[in-house]
Amino acid sequence: MINEQKKKRLRRSMMFLNGQKPSLIKDPYIYKADSLMFDLEDAVAVTAKDTARFSLFHALTTIDYRGAERVVRINGLDSDLWKEDIRCVVAADAELIRIPKCENKEMVQEVEAEVAKAEKEFGKEEGSVLIMAALESAKGVLNAYEVCTASPRMIGIALSGGDYTKDLQTRITGTGVELMGGRQQMIIAARAAGVQCFDTVWTDLDNMEGFRRDVQMIHDMGFDGKSCINPRQIDIVHEIFTPVKKDIIFAEKVIREIDTKKAQGIGVFTVDGKMIDIAFYDGAKRTIMMAKAAGVYEGDL
Amino acid sequence: MKNAVGREIPEEILKLTGKDVYRGSHYFDGKEFKKDGPVTKPVINSNGSKLVDSIHDVLVKCGIKDGMRLGFHHHFRTGDKVLNMVMEEVHKMGIKNITLCASSLGKQNDPILPMIEDGTITNIESSGVRGSIGTAISEGKLQGLAIMRSHGGRVRAIETGEAHVDISFIGAPTSDEYGNLNANGGKANCGVLSYSAVDAQFADKVVAVTDTLVPFPNLPAQITQTYVDYVVVVDQIGDPSKIATGAAKPTTDQRKLLMAKYCTDFVVQTPYFKEGFSYQTGVGGASIASTLYLAEIMREKNIHMGFGVGGIAKPMCDLLDEGLIYKLVDTQDFDEPSIENIQRNPNHFYITGGEYANPFNKGAYVNKLDFVILAALEVDTHFNCNVVVGSDGVITGAQGGHPDTAAGAKCTIVIAPIMQGRMPTICSDVTTVTTPGEDVDVVVTDYGIAINPRRQDLIEATKDAKLPLKTIEELRDIAYSITGEPERVQFSDRVVGIIEARDGTIMDVVRQIKDFEFKDE
Amino acid sequence: MEIKKPAVAGTLESSDCQVVVEPGEGKIEFSLDSTVIHQFGNQIRKVTFETLDRLGIDNVKISIVDKGALDCTIKARIEGAVFRSVDQYENLPWGGAIK
Numbered sequence: 043m044i045n046e047q048k049k050k051r052l053r054r055s056m057m058f059l060n061g062q063k064p065s066l067i068k069d070p071y072i073y074k075a076d077s078l079m080f081d082l083e084d085a086v087a088v089t090a091k092d093t094a095r096f097s098l099f100h101a102l103t104t105i106d107y108r109g110a111e112r113v114v115r116i117n118g119l120d121s122d123l124w125k126e127d128i129r130c131v132v133a134a135d136a137e138l139i140r141i142p143k144c145e146n147k148e149m150v151q152e153v154e155a156e157v158a159k160a161e162k163e164f165g166k167e168e169g170s171v172l173i174m175a176a177l178e179s180a181k182g183v184l185n186a187y188e189v190c191t192a193s194p195r196m197i198g199i200a201l202s203g204g205d206y207t208k209d210l211q212t213r214i215t216g217t218g219v220e221l222m223g224g225r226q227q228m229i230i231a232a233r234a235a236g237v238q239c240f241d242t243v244w245t246d247l248d249n250m251e252g253f254r255r256d257v258q259m260i261h262d263m264g265f266d267g268k269s270c271i272n273p274r275q276i277d278i279v280h281e282i283f284t285p286v287k288k289d290i291i292f293a294e295k296v297i298r299e300i301d302t303k304k305a306q307g308i309g310v311f312t313v314d315g316k317m318i319d320i321a322f323y324d325g326a327k328r329t330i331m332m333a334k335a336a337g338v339y340e341g342d343l
Numbered sequence: 344m345k346n347a348v349g350r351e352i353p354e355e356i357l358k359l360t361g362k363d364v365y366r367g368s369h370y371f372d373g374k375e376f377k378k379d380g381p382v383t384k385p386v387i388n389s390n391g392s393k394l395v396d397s398i399h400d401v402l403v404k405c406g407i408k409d410g411m412r413l414g415f416h417h418h419f420r421t422g423d424k425v426l427n428m429v430m431e432e433v434h435k436m437g438i439k440n441i442t443l444c445a446s447s448l449g450k451q452n453d454p455i456l457p458m459i460e461d462g463t464i465t466n467i468e469s470s471g472v473r474g475s476i477g478t479a480i481s482e483g484k485l486q487g488l489a490i491m492r493s494h495g496g497r498v499r500a501i502e503t504g505e506a507h508v509d510i511s512f513i514g515a516p517t518s519d520e521y522g523n524l525n526a527n528g529g530k531a532n533c534g535v536l537s538y539s540a541v542d543a544q545f546a547d548k549v550v551a552v553t554d555t556l557v558p559f560p561n562l563p564a565q566i567t568q569t570y571v572d573y574v575v576v577v578d579q580i581g582d583p584s585k586i587a588t589g590a591a592k593p594t595t596d597q598r599k600l601l602m603a604k605y606c607t608d609f610v611v612q613t614p615y616f617k618e619g620f621s622y623q624t625g626v627g628g629a630s631i632a633s634t635l636y637l638a639e640i641m642r643e644k645n646i647h648m649g650f651g652v653g654g655i656a657k658p659m660c661d662l663l664d665e666g667l668i669y670k671l672v673d674t675q676d677f678d679e680p681s682i683e684n685i686q687r688n689p690n691h692f693y694i695t696g697g698e699y700a701n702p703f704n705k706g707a708y709v710n711k712l713d714f715v716i717l718a719a720l721e722v723d724t725h726f727n728c729n730v731v732v733g734s735d736g737v738i739t740g741a742q743g744g745h746p747d748t749a750a751g752a753k754c755t756i757v758i759a760p761i762m763q764g765r766m767p768t769i770c771s772d773v774t775t776v777t778t779p780g781e782d783v784d785v786v787v788t789d790y791g792i793a794i795n796p797r798r799q800d801l802i803e804a805t806k807d808a809k810l811p812l813k814t815i816e817e818l819r820d821i822a823y824s825i826t827g828e829p830e831r832v833q834f835s836d837r838v839v840g841i842i843e844a845r846d847g848t849i850m851d852v853v854r855q856i857k858d859f860e861f862k863d864e
Numbered sequence: 865m866e867i868k869k870p871a872v873a874g875t876l877e878s879s880d881c882q883v884v885v886e887p888g889e890g891k892i893e894f895s896l897d898s899t900v901i902h903q904f905g906n907q908i909r910k911v912t913f914e915t916l917d918r919l920g921i922d923n924v925k926i927s928i929v930d931k932g933a934l935d936c937t938i939k940a941r942i943e944g945a946v947f948r949s950v951d952q953y954e955n956l957p958w959g960g961a962i963k
Contacts, residue, residue: 063877064880073601096939126954764878829904832903
């Protein structure tokens with residue numbers, strides 16, 4: 043069974059960790075990222091692909107990551123590594139697998155089949171491991187909607203800006219102009235499919251102001267979170283993804299109003315004297331969830 | 344005999360040293376004693392110069408002989424050339440059984456290693472030892488004992504006569520021919536000569552060693568002509584690039600920043616954080632970062648630091664220049680900007696090591712501290728700290744002002760990650776106690792903050808502040824749950840060093856290391 | 865399992881360890897160099913023998929240079945070296961002999 047609650051969990055920040063470095067996978071939860079993404083792909087040298095799996099397996103089965111979601115980026119489907127990656131990761135009870143360089147629904151389904159096979163092999167409940175896909179090419183971005191809807195295990199898509207801009211024959215400029223269309227396309231596709239959407243990493247660690255602007259922009263576009271490469275980016279992401287007091291109060295009112303009126307069988311809702319639509323409900327729930335995650339919610343909802 | 348921190352001090356060590364066991368941080372408060380005094384050779388003639396041609400000649404003039412205690416300062420840090428230069432000459436002269444009484448020793452002093460092995464140096468008294476001398480002591484190569492004294496403790500030991508210095512060599516960035524010394528204006532500047540002040544006043548013979556002779560009178564002088572017997576000019580007293588580094592870049596290590604943030608969040612919740620508060624911090628990444636965070640809050644709330652103390656680095660100088668700190672009192676400079684600052688900013692003051700930290704004078708600056716931010720190699724569930732002995736049992740650090748400031752400050756905060764590699768920093772019992780838990784109020788780690796249960800007032804003051812508060816036992820348990828429970832270092836029986844409390848009693852002993860042996864299966 | 869050829873896994877970075885396995889002479893020959901040998905030497909030996917036992921290895925020369933690795937890393941490096949020595953990179957016994 044696929045756990046819908048798990049699919050929709052909060053993922054404001056997803057921190058990349060090199061799966062072969064014991065010093066990095068030891069206790070990264072102290073930085074409080076919502077998700078930790080253990081990398082078996084680009085960060086791991088070709089000569090360490092095999093040994094990284096053992097490290098990852100024991101880290102995932104031994105270390106208490108204190109509530110952070112454990113995501114693993116497997117090697118690409120063009121490699122001879124990804125199937126064994128999946129066996130390792132499923133056996134180790136990771137929550138989520140990230141497919142790199144995903145371009146179409148067939149790739150998602152190939153992974154899905156291997157995951158299901160591994161779940162069976164290792165006696166895991168079918169559907170326990172979720173999937174997300176990184177779009178790293180023009181084709182991938184164009185096929186965003188079919189990727190999003192390729193499997194019930196899909197929780198969302200993430201943009202990988204480096205490869206994507208190369209494919210566009212441009213580069214990361216820092217202004218975001220080169221990513222504009224891709225980001226817009228992805229968020230629309232993700233929302234249409236009812237899954238989440240994550241933005242690419244920001245690599246210029248010396249330019250924290252630029253990072254902040256970037257995060258603010260993708261937040262305003264509707265993204266669910268940002269991939270991070272350094273722990274010091276996490277606080278900024280969380281700050282921007284933390285609802286302000288005014289929004290929290292409004293969300294509380296919306297939820298109370300709709301819950302009470304529905305219980306009374308009334309279908310017209312008003313908050314602060316204004317009519318509101320039932321469509322406000324999910325957004326309000328999300329606002330409260332975000333506020334709780336950020337530790338700023340003191341109400342009782 | 345067990346002391347007040349529960350450490351067993353062997354009878355033979357008490358007998359050998361004539362020392363008492365540590366009985367508590369304030370045991371000697373108000374107890375009277377008579378100070379020691381130096382043998383003094385007056386200069387009544389008007390011949391004008393105290394210049395002597397060479398280190399060799401000055402050793403002869405001072406009557407160097409076997410068994411003497413020689414004093415040195417460590418203001419030139421890893422760039423120091425004076426100690427090695429003097430000891431080389433002592434060695435050449437065939438002198439034996441020297442007690443080295445240095446304010447600290449480091450890896451720059453590695454060249455004296457053969458002198459420990461051949462009995463030229465048989466006793467070492469220092470704040471601590473880094474580098475291969477520490478290893479040599481731990482391996483039992485020193486014939487006598489190494490005594491680790493805090494900065495304040497050294498001043499006390501010399502003033503009480505417990506460590507009567509026969510000859511002290513003061514590396515001086517500038518001197519005139521009559522022995523007025525300054526730490527600035529020469530080729531190898533160090534900002535202050537604080538730790539030498541006691542040597543100047545209490546050593547029988549005081550020798551200034553300089554590479555920059557300036558016209559008389561060299562004013563202002565940090566150490567004056569009335570204390571100095573001889574002046575020797577040499578080619579180079581220190582390597583400036585190693586004395587003071589460039590300003591350290593603020594840390595970007597998120598773990599340190601996290602601890603710094605916790606530390607600042609705690610500091611601002613205490614009743615001591617108010618207009619005119621006083622503060623000392625170290626130069627580690629987390630300490631500096633916490634100072635920078637604190638400065639933001641000081642600006643925001645318009646709170647000023649009355650005075651800052653201690654080893655000084657650029658961040659504190661910047662805050663002084665900005666007007667957020669009213670006065671800096673300085674015993675050591677860690678970087679070029681602070682050496683430059685003390686010469687330029689009239690609110691940046693030189694103080695002596697005694698004024699800073701000596702427990703046996705009529706009140707040291709540390710007693711007036713509100714906060715001190717410290718680091719430690721290990722902290723145990725009794726809040727005892729170890730800053731001297733490494734995880735392999737080898738002497739590898741220095742007490743510095745750690746026990747002095749901890750004893751003096753109203754709120755002593757130790758910042759340490761919960762583990763270093765696989766070593767749990769927060770543990771059940773530190774390998775060696777250097778600072779007693781009664782003087783440590785708060786431990787800030789990457790996993791949360793523990794307040795010493797003795798400080799119910801601090802627990803009360805911070806309980807509603809949403810700080811990640813934990814008990815020290817909880818922090819230890821988290822550490823052990825990750826690393827496993829450590830076994831204790833295996834030592835041999837022989838005591839090679841003692842950790843002297845600042846009042847001269849014995850806090851702990853350091854034993855000779857031995858090779859690890861596996862338990863039988 | 866039988867160690868077929870010498871193999872190495874791991875690095876000398878902090879919190880890691882490097883494990884070398886070689887064909888043995890009829891028994892387990894264990895050597896350890898660790899930055900935390902006093903605190904964890906016995907524990908590291910225990911983990912090593914348990915890991916080898918799970919893998920069914922009783923004939924090996926194993927030497928570990930440890931830079932403060934946690935038990936989970938020590939296990940991983942031993943398994944890494946062992947499976948390299950037999951050239952097995954697929955169909956690994958996750959959750960079985962690897963535990």
